[in-house]
Amino acid sequence: MSDKEKINTEEKILDAAKEVFTEEGKAGAKMQMIADRAGINKSLLHYYYRSKDKLFAAVFKFAFGKMASKIFTIFKSDDDFFTQLERFVENYLSILLKNPFIPMFILGELNKKHNNIAAELILKSDVNIDSFADIVQKEIQKGTIKKDIQAKNLIINILALCIFPVIAKPIIEPVVFNNKTDAYKNYIKNRKDEIVEIVYNMIKV
Amino acid sequence: MSDKEKINTEEKILDAAKEVFTEEGKAGAKMQMIADRAGINKSLLHYYYRSKDKLFAAVFKFAFGKMASKIFTIFKSDDDFFTQLERFVENYLSILLKNPFIPMFILGELNKKHNNIAAELILKSDVNIDSFADIVQKEIQKGTIKKDIQAKNLIINILALCIFPVIAKPIIEPVVFNNKTDAYKNYIKNRKDEIVEIVYNMIKV
DNA sequence: GTCTATAAATTGATAGAC
């Protein structure tokens, strides 16, 4: 898909909307910006998606799917648990760095007082941690990890360690790394090993 | 300050603005909402604060100060390092739970592409981690913590483990705790001990 | 399908009376 002229209008609109909504938030995004970015007229937005709310819903659904759907797939491989965890962190960090604005967009919209659309879409999603909880339970029985490890805590901690450094970049880069872009980039590059070691120390017997 | 009628108008406006801006974001917040919440006329907002930008700047400055200014003060006590860390986590979680919308507000605005105001205010702030880095260095020399601990990594990890569960509440509560509010509240209540243990396992020799 | 023109509603900001 190197030639952007070849994709159809509906797709062009959705791509532009993804960019503008995730960069500016729902309230900050303007239909005119999206039309400009898509290289089409504002009226066409309403022709394909009837309202800003409908377009937002499409983008939010895509964004949430991007970050949530593949979370637990890695834990279905035949690798041992520690390898699965390592591959998960690597994989999730990779997705995050390719889509640095998406987590902030999702969390930002969900935390808005008057945004039923986003909250409703979460309720309809079928993401759940049951399969991951089963795997953790089995590892405990095998004696490979600490007895008192809780799957819920474990997954939240891992996601916190992966997501926070990305969404807090605009504050970490100036405050922690004195505005040195390279220092922040280097920090992120080494992030996988850092997280894996923390998780290892969290769960090892 | 139990009788809200007694505080002056300027203060009433700022209090209302803090609420509305942090709940809705800068673009989502409307001057009319703020006036209504303050129980005054919209024109008075412009009388005290000349523009929405000026009012936003006042709120953002307050919010950032609330979360950032007291971060490193605890590490000036005479307690041993592990006790200082424990007290820091306890203290920071307490501030977070009293102001659950502030971290999301700060990070959300800083991640907006076209928001110079917030980014400028961060640059002007004098928050830095130098004193904390010194303390970590001394502990390493004393041999009380691992040799390869980096202060920058340590503080980011701790903040991640504190802040993420709060800003991700709208997704943790439905996805991880099946919409059981009590289960989430209980999880947060036990959060301090969980984080302290993780940090202990991170740094102990 | 895509555009121009315009309606209709919202919203930040000001003027002026009291």
Added chain:
DNA sequence: GTCTATCAATTTATAGAC
């Protein structure tokens, strides 16, 4: 200081030509 009335600009959405 506080209010009413109103402006001017923005913004979502629609009507209608091609």
